[in-house]
Amino acid sequence: MVSLGLEEKPAVECVGLTKLFSIPHNARHALRDYFTHPLSRASHEVNKALIDVNVAISPGEFFGIIGPNGTGKSTLLKIIAGIYRQTSGIVRVNGKLSPFIELGVGFNLELNARDNVRINGTLLGLSLREIGERFHDIIAFAELERFVDQKLKNYSMGMQLRLAYSIAIRAPYEILLLDEAFAVGDENFQQKCRETFVRMRSEGKTVIIVSHDLEWIGEYCDRALLLRDGLAQRVGPAKEVVGLYLEQEEAAASD
Amino acid sequence: MVMVLAAAEYKLRYADSVLGYAWSIGKPLAFFSVLYVVFGRALAFGAEVGQYPLYLLLGIVLFTYFSDATNTAMESLVVRAALLRRLAFPRLVIPIAITVTVFITFFVNLIAVAVFIIGNRITPQIEWLALIPLFVELYLLAFGVSLIVSTVYVYLRDISQIWDVLLQMLFYSAPILYPLQLLPSWAQRAVFANPLTQIMQDARALVLGSDEAPTIGIVFGHWSVRLIPITAVLLVASLGIFLFRRRQFEFAERV
Numbered sequence: 125m126v127s128l129g130l131e132e133k134p135a136v137e138c139v140g141l142t143k144l145f146s147i148p149h150n151a152r153h154a155l156r157d158y159f160t161h162p163l164s165r166a167s168h169e170v171n172k173a174l175i176d177v178n179v180a181i182s183p184g185e186f187f188g189i190i191g192p193n194g195t196g197k198s199t200l201l202k203i204i205a206g207i208y209r210q211t212s213g214i215v216r217v218n219g220k221l222s223p224f225i226e227l228g229v230g231f232n233l234e235l236n237a238r239d240n241v242r243i244n245g246t247l248l249g250l251s252l253r254e255i256g257e258r259f260h261d262i263i264a265f266a267e268l269e270r271f272v273d274q275k276l277k278n279y280s281m282g283m284q285l286r287l288a289y290s291i292a293i294r295a296p297y298e299i300l301l302l303d304e305a306f307a308v309g310d311e312n313f314q315q316k317c318r319e320t321f322v323r324m325r326s327e328g329k330t331v332i333i334v335s336h337d338l339e340w341i342g343e344y345c346d347r348a349l350l351l352r353d354g355l356a357q358r359v360g361p362a363k364e365v366v367g368l369y370l371e372q373e374e375a376a377a378s379d
Numbered sequence: 380m381v382m383v384l385a386a387a388e389y390k391l392r393y394a395d396s397v398l399g400y401a402w403s404i405g406k407p408l409a410f411f412s413v414l415y416v417v418f419g420r421a422l423a424f425g426a427e428v429g430q431y432p433l434y435l436l437l438g439i440v441l442f443t444y445f446s447d448a449t450n451t452a453m454e455s456l457v458v459r460a461a462l463l464r465r466l467a468f469p470r471l472v473i474p475i476a477i478t479v480t481v482f483i484t485f486f487v488n489l490i491a492v493a494v495f496i497i498g499n500r501i502t503p504q505i506e507w508l509a510l511i512p513l514f515v516e517l518y519l520l521a522f523g524v525s526l527i528v529s530t531v532y533v534y535l536r537d538i539s540q541i542w543d544v545l546l547q548m549l550f551y552s553a554p555i556l557y558p559l560q561l562l563p564s565w566a567q568r569a570v571f572a573n574p575l576t577q578i579m580q581d582a583r584a585l586v587l588g589s590d591e592a593p594t595i596g597i598v599f600g601h602w603s604v605r606l607i608p609i610t611a612v613l614l615v616a617s618l619g620i621f622l623f624r625r626r627q628f629e630f631a632e633r634v
Binding site: 145202205206207208209223224225226229230232234235239242243246247252 | 462463466467628629631
């Protein structure tokens with residue numbers, strides 16, 4: 125193994141990560157199926173979502189994960205987060221990992237913003253006191269002062285996302301995992317989001333992002349991983365990996 | 380986290396209903412009224428028990444907690460599929476939040492019991508503090524069963540039909556609407572196979588006296604027989620925790 129010298133331990137390291145999903149052809153949720161076909165074990169199809177993926181992400185790095193639909197990008201993120209358990213391989217995490225991969229987890233449309241900030245904030249690891257202290261900042265950043273006591277179902281999609289984003293950036297993580305999280309709100313809000321990304325970078329936070337927005341990945345990420353059919357095809361500088369992916373897609377399209 | 384989720388759950392249960400929280404007390408009271416008219420008046424079960432209305436109400440309130448908690452908990456994981464797939468958090472939080480929420484409703488229902496107690500001019504006794512360990516026992520039983528049925532429900536939806544039937548059996552095999560004294564002696568022993576019977580009779584004996592509600596100790600001739608249902612409750616709770624923890628890593632993939 126090559127010595128890394130004085131470099132820090134990776135923030136996230138995956139070694140030989142493999143995830144198999146066994147998908148029954150007909151999900152047997154009903155007891156009847158066990159009686160009508162007592163002898164046949166339900167036929168399974170094994171879906172190899174990830175195959176022997178090795179990747180090390182450094183602290184403070186902005187890391188993108190790209191690839192076609194259904195190639196294991198979100199699965200990889202979920203395994204790192206601890207939502208799924210890998211079939212084999214190891215995930216090592218150094219630092220406080222955000223437990224969520226999408227914005228607005230636990231949002232309930234029947235409750236107002238006040239309650240939702242409390243629920244979502246708690247789920248993201250904030251204490252009630254911290255939520256209380258940050259409540260005004262959260263609402264102000266999301267530009268929702270006038271709507272605090274309205275139920276979330278009366279919010280537009282953009283308003284909900286702004287609120288979700290505003291809570292998420294105040295959660296106490298060092299490593300942030302996000303699945304298709306940006307392109308939130310209007311140009312004005314986008315600008316604010318860019319500023320928070322710049323701030324996260326200066327604070328040395330590690331950000332791992334899954335996205336189809338290749339332009340964004342190329343611009344903001346240091347390095348990227350291209351996944352195809354569960355295999356790690358390339359890890360390298362973000363612009364290069366995005367370039368490779370675009371080439372492949374073009375070649376596929378012209379066939 | 381449990382408390383925030385439980386509070387939200389409680390709020391949501393009665394959101395949008397005109398009478399709101401009143402329903403939590405109204406439902407068992409309505410149930411009580413019907414049973415009282417039929418069994419207390421028409422069939423004169425009350426003749427055996429001096430304070431039949433209070434006897435009946437206590438039984439209903441205790442049973443309602445058990446059936447409400449287990450029924451609500453059963454679907455709790457599947458209903459929260461979105462949350463399970465997007466957030467890494469201790470899965471036990473969900474059934475705990477549910478059973479605690481229903482426990483709040485249970486305490487509200489005890490207010491109705493208190494009104495009957497005052498109406499019947501019964502003076503509260505210091506021994507009534509022994510109700511607390513009985514409520515803990517009831518909670519543990521409901522919690523253990525909730526863990527089992529919610530885990531099974533993830534894999535097999537039939538459990539909800541099966542549980543319906545089992546709940547009916549538990550309702551009629553416990554002396555909720557009939558006085559225990561009305562049964563032949565072999566049956567008096569048999570109904571203690573239902574662990575709810577021991578909890579119910581002990582609680583009633585504290586409030587009404589053991590003449591009106593013979594406890595398991597009296598029926599079997601020694602107080603220590605009580606340890607059998609208590610052990611059974613602890614076993615159910617342990618089995619529930621064991622099963623749930625073994626399976627919790629699959630929940631995100633299966634719900």
